[in-house]
Amino acid sequence: MLKRLLLTALLVTGLSFSAQAQDFDKENSLYLDLKDGRVVIKMRPDLAPKHVERIKKLTREGFYDGIVFHRVIRGFMAQTGDPTGTGMGGSDYPDLPAEFSNEPHVTGTLSMARSSNPHSANSQFFIVFKRAGHLDGQYTVWGQVVEGMEFVNRIKKGSSYNNGKVTNPDKIIKMQVAADVK
Incomplete structure (x- = not known):
């Protein structure tokens, strides 16, 4: 009986891992390497195809590598991409036209930053630390952290401003489209 239960548990666990592996779309996943570890992001071309296309293009060009988190508000979000x-x-x-949706801003949601003009998103994005319902329907959601949120939570705010720049900020070590990683 114990062997049967153990075999069933292993089989169910194996099927679960297999299903997760099949759900992993490498072309629409990002690896965001931070000082504390790797964050895995599932991109959402179903919600924001133009924004996902832009993020992938910039990522493949190495645009985000070394870019700082210039705005970090504890309990709210961390912004980068400038x-x-x-x-x-x-x-x-x-700049890109807005692709607003009804997708809620929950822990780990990635959205495009913009000015007061809704069609001004370009390369800057933010990751929310926790539910931020006041952003829903007003910012283009393009991704979700699926692994490594503990590393996002450790992104620190720069120590001070010097000539308009944050000093000693955390930065993106490297960002890659998962399909490009061998």
């Missing part, structure tokens, strides 16, 4: 580190910069590509 090569100037000031919160005022972006990529050389044109």
